[in-house]
Amino acid sequence: xxxxxxxxxxxxxxxxxxxxxxxxxxxxxxxxxxxxxxxxxxxxxxxxxxxxxxxxxxxxxxxxxxxxxxxxxxxxxxxxxxxxxxxxxxxxxxxxxxxxxxxxxxxxxxxxxxxxxxxxxxxxxxxxxxxxxxxxxxxxxxxxxxxxxxxxxxxxxxxxxxxxxxxxxxxxxxxxxxxxxxxxxxxxxxxxxxxxxxxxxxxxxxxxxxxxxxxxxxxx
Amino acid sequence: xxxxxxxxxxxxxxxxxxxxxxxxxxxxxxxxxxxxxxxxxxxxxxxxxxxxxxxxxxxxxxxxxxxxxxxxxxxxxxxxxxxxxxxxxxxxxxxxxxxxxxxxxxxxxxxxxxxxxxxxxxxxxxxxxxxxxxxxxxxxxxxxxxxxxxxxxxxxxxxxxxxxxxxxxxxxxxxxxxxxxxxxxxxxxxxxxxxxxxxxxxxxxxxxxxxxxxxxxxxxxxxxxxxxxxxxxxxxxxxxxxxxxxxxxxxxxxxxxxxxxxxxxxxxxxxxxxxxxxxxxxxxxxxxxxxxxxxxxxxxxxxxxxxxxxxxxxxxxxxxxxxxxxxxxxxxxxxxxxxxxxxxxxxxxxxxxxxxxxxxxxxxxxxxxxxxxxxxxxxxxxxxxxxxxxxxxxxxxxxxxxxxxxxxxxxxxxxxxxxxxxxxxxxxxxxxxxxxxxxxxxxxxxxxxxxxxxxxxxxxxxxxxxxxxxxxxxxxxxxxxxxxxxxxxxxxxxxxxxxxxxxxxxxxxxxxxxxxxxxxxxxxxxxxxxxxxxxxxxxxxxxxxxxxxxxxxxxxxxxxxxxxxxxxxxxxxxxxxxxxxxxxxxxxxxxxxxxxxxxxxxxxxxxxxxxxxxxxxxxxxxxxxxxxxxxxxxxxxxxxxxxxxx
Numbered sequence: 001x002x003x004x005x006x007x008x009x010x011x012x013x014x015x016x017x018x019x020x021x022x023x024x025x026x027x028x029x030x031x032x033x034x035x036x037x038x039x040x041x042x043x044x045x046x047x048x049x050x051x052x053x054x055x056x057x058x059x060x061x062x063x064x065x066x067x068x069x070x071x072x073x074x075x076x077x078x079x080x081x082x083x084x085x086x087x088x089x090x091x092x093x094x095x096x097x098x099x100x101x102x103x104x105x106x107x108x109x110x111x112x113x114x115x116x117x118x119x120x121x122x123x124x125x126x127x128x129x130x131x132x133x134x135x136x137x138x139x140x141x142x143x144x145x146x147x148x149x150x151x152x153x154x155x156x157x158x159x160x161x162x163x164x165x166x167x168x169x170x171x172x173x174x175x176x177x178x179x180x181x182x183x184x185x186x187x188x189x190x191x192x193x194x195x196x197x198x199x200x201x202x203x204x205x206x207x208x209x210x211x212x213x214x215x216x217x218x219x220x
Numbered sequence: 221x222x223x224x225x226x227x228x229x230x231x232x233x234x235x236x237x238x239x240x241x242x243x244x245x246x247x248x249x250x251x252x253x254x255x256x257x258x259x260x261x262x263x264x265x266x267x268x269x270x271x272x273x274x275x276x277x278x279x280x281x282x283x284x285x286x287x288x289x290x291x292x293x294x295x296x297x298x299x300x301x302x303x304x305x306x307x308x309x310x311x312x313x314x315x316x317x318x319x320x321x322x323x324x325x326x327x328x329x330x331x332x333x334x335x336x337x338x339x340x341x342x343x344x345x346x347x348x349x350x351x352x353x354x355x356x357x358x359x360x361x362x363x364x365x366x367x368x369x370x371x372x373x374x375x376x377x378x379x380x381x382x383x384x385x386x387x388x389x390x391x392x393x394x395x396x397x398x399x400x401x402x403x404x405x406x407x408x409x410x411x412x413x414x415x416x417x418x419x420x421x422x423x424x425x426x427x428x429x430x431x432x433x434x435x436x437x438x439x440x441x442x443x444x445x446x447x448x449x450x451x452x453x454x455x456x457x458x459x460x461x462x463x464x465x466x467x468x469x470x471x472x473x474x475x476x477x478x479x480x481x482x483x484x485x486x487x488x489x490x491x492x493x494x495x496x497x498x499x500x501x502x503x504x505x506x507x508x509x510x511x512x513x514x515x516x517x518x519x520x521x522x523x524x525x526x527x528x529x530x531x532x533x534x535x536x537x538x539x540x541x542x543x544x545x546x547x548x549x550x551x552x553x554x555x556x557x558x559x560x561x562x563x564x565x566x567x568x569x570x571x572x573x574x575x576x577x578x579x580x581x582x583x584x585x586x587x588x589x590x591x592x593x594x595x596x597x598x599x600x601x602x603x604x605x606x607x608x609x610x611x612x613x614x615x616x617x618x619x620x621x622x623x624x625x626x627x628x629x630x631x632x633x634x635x636x637x638x639x640x641x642x643x644x645x646x647x648x649x650x651x652x653x654x655x656x657x658x659x660x661x662x663x664x665x666x667x668x669x670x671x672x673x674x675x676x677x678x679x680x681x682x683x684x685x686x687x688x689x690x691x692x693x694x695x696x697x698x699x700x701x702x703x704x705x706x707x708x709x710x711x712x713x714x715x716x717x718x719x720x721x722x723x724x725x726x727x728x729x730x731x732x733x734x735x736x737x738x739x740x741x742x743x744x745x746x747x748x749x750x751x752x753x754x755x756x757x758x759x760x761x762x763x764x765x766x767x768x769x770x771x772x773x774x775x776x777x778x779x780x781x782x783x784x785x786x787x788x789x790x791x792x793x794x795x796x797x798x799x800x801x802x803x804x805x806x807x808x809x810x811x812x813x814x815x816x817x818x819x820x821x822x823x824x825x826x827x828x829x830x831x832x833x834x835x836x837x838x839x840x841x842x843x844x845x846x847x848x849x850x851x852x853x854x855x856x857x858x859x860x861x862x863x864x865x866x
Contacts, residue, residue: 089586091586093818096822096825099825099832100825102836103831103832103836103839106835106836106839106840107839109843110838110840110842110843113842113843113847114842114846117846117850121850121853122854161847164843164846164847165847167840167843168840168843168844168847171836171839171843172840174836175832175833175836175837175840177582177584178582178829178833179833180581180582181581181582182581182582183578183579183580183581184579184583184585184588185579186581187582187583187584187585188585
């Protein structure tokens with residue numbers, strides 16, 4: 001069942017992203033010439049997704065982000081390949097690679113949580129609809145932003161926090177199984193938790209990455 | 221008139237019903253329990269078998285030349301127990317080609333150090349064993365050699381086709397199923413004593429063996445020493461070597477009946493006669509009192525509490541897959557999982573006989589897919605190198621004049637943690653490869669035999685030819701007192717192969733220690749390492765089961781997952797008579813169908829496992845702290861909204 005659902009969810013995610021790209025292209029002017037595509041690819045792969053900061057902290061933030069993305073890709077491939085493609089549990093060298101990159105990814109997630117939480121906190125300006133509701137139900141004098149809701153930014157923030165929230169069961173489920181606390185039933189529960197959380201995490205991470213690219217491309 | 225018609229109808233109906241039922245019910249009164257758990261009294265007459273193979277005279281102890289009693293005609297006299305049903309049981313049905321062989325088990329091992337032979341034999345089609353007739357052993361000869369640790373029946377009752385042997389078999393009789401070997405609870409049941417069952421079998425006193433094993437009879441003489449023309453049914457008083465039985469008169473009552481101490485549930489001592497193991501530990505302690513018995517026995521169970529059977533004697537062997545092939549209704553619930561872990565259907569099944577239900581804390585479930593229960597719980601704790609092991613059946617344990625030296629042949633090596641149903645990847649052509657095979661502890665024997673190369677493999681050469689040719693070559697061979705292999709060199713093997721090649725049709729070869737030796741066109745010795753024909757024969761270890769607190773992995777994962785863990789990297793001795801190859805060792809991992817480098821790398825990664833736990837937990841704490849911080853901020857905002865504050 002997990003295999004079927006995972007394949008379906010991944011396909012659905014990529015289809016939705018594709019549809020979103022087509023229905024609502026990120027660039028204001030749809031420039032699809034070869035040079036423009038190449039520029040976009042260069043921007044993506046050098047990850048000018050992040051605003052260039054020349055300070056050491058900025059460099060560190062970018063490096064951690066790059067490392068996190070790399071770890072995520074490796075973990076997703078090693079974690080899902082055997083289960084989805086070969087329909088067998090993860091084992092062998094893939095499992096060793098998965099277990100090697102996992103702590104690095106955990107460190108990156110913790111660092112990202114500290115470094116990016118502030119910039120991803122929700123503000124009144126994120127969604128004018130909320131401002132309108134508050135103005136109606138309270139006596140607060142809340143100025144309503146003239147600009148509309150920045151859906152991309154809002155979704156980006158939401159996915160960031162979902163990622164952070166899902167990181168906890170993702171990490172804890174597998175670490176708890178390494179202690180002599182849970183019997184076979186508990187081990188199977190923890191493994192199932194890790195599996196399903198990983199699926200949700202992967203989907204949200206893919207969406208978050210897409211939204212981040214989209215947001216930066218808009219700026220660009 | 222009317223009443224007569226009704227009576228006739230009722231009678232005919234009753235007769236019809238009875239005849240139908242009688243046709244379906246083949247069991248004798250003693251074959252089916254009435255529900256009482258008490259043991260019926262066995263005050264019974266004893267009967268011999270006559271020269272026609274039928275029920276003979278009742279045994280009278282004061283007869284001049286009493287015959288030995290026959291278990292077939294005694295136990296089935298008075299229509300008590302169906303001998304035919306019992307003799308189809310697992311212990312007796314090895315020669316029946318229609319019986320499903322099931323999981324491979326311990327073979328009978330024919331060995332002869334003078335000829336460089338160590339051959340695993342079995343009538344069951346277990347891959348890796350040879351049928352006795354492949355090396356020229358008839359059922360009669362097989363019974364004479366190995367019947368000492370057989371409960372009778374099987375090859376002991378096979379009629380010989382050889383003219384000379386037919387006469388010999390008439391003198392010796394057949395080795396019937398010896399019910400007393402298991403079911404006689406008297407302390408005088410003598411299987412391995414100086415005049416007991418094993419000695420009688422060796423003397424070819426098959427007809428007398430069961431009687432000799434009982435406490436109320438003794439047997440002298442030897443059928444092997446009398447002529448083939450001797451008639452045991454008309455004993456010659458002048459024939460001093462003829463087998464004779466003497467009964468203790470005080471055991472017979474006025475009706476010439478004997479009160480037998482028969483039990484349904486066999487005691488462990490009876491099983492131990494054939495099923496004892498001796499593991500030579502590296503510390504050198506081999507006395508029984510220095511090692512612990514199976515934890516199930518110490519918990520109060522008997523062997524037969526798990527290895528149950530009905531009158532069919534279709535004994536439960538106790539492995540997980542048995543339920544799929546056995547007719548025994550308890551097979552599914554009598555394996556390790558069946559007793560300890562079974563989920564059951566309408567009723568709970570786990571915990572039979574007080575079996576604890578294990579939780580296996582901290583063990584990832586993948587272990588239960590890759591390992592059998594016995595891998596962690598049974599046999600000796602894996603050490604740096606495997607140890608020599610003795611078994612009752614291979615080493616005649618419990619019989620007179622056993623060579624107690626550690627190196628006594630045959631050499632059985634254990635424990636070898638290997639994939640069930642598959643020896644080594646290189647040997648997969650020889651054994652029934654099973655991709656789903658789990659890793660289990662095994663006993664191993666490295667076959668050594670002379671054969672000839674054929675299209676479909678190597679066929680062993682018959683013993684008669686081997687004896688004739690090889691003993692002429694190995695004339696100066698010094699046999700060590702320990703019973704170990706003599707010094708056999710490669711030159712000797714080359715000379716022997718040259719001699720054999722002149723005698724047999726085809727190319728003569730010698731398999732030993734995993735290698736196949738042959739001669740090339742210029743008569744030079746050629747070796748092929750890891751040859752399928754020389755593959756080790758392995759059979760799973762189930763006992764002794766260690767307590768849970770002594771199972772692999774109970775302390776830490778590094779019991780198995782460390783770069784020097786014996787489970788993966790322990791040495792497996794390669795046993796061979798060839799002196800230059802005797803120091804060879806294989807790693808345990810080579811028998812597990814796992815890449816040695818991967819096993820080492822994975823084990824090495826466990827060095828960093830504690831760091832992984834600490835780092836991951838610390839990261840989780842940090843993430844949780846961030847989530848908590850901003851969750852509290854959100855809560856603060858909500859509180860301000862409800863307080864209608866800015």
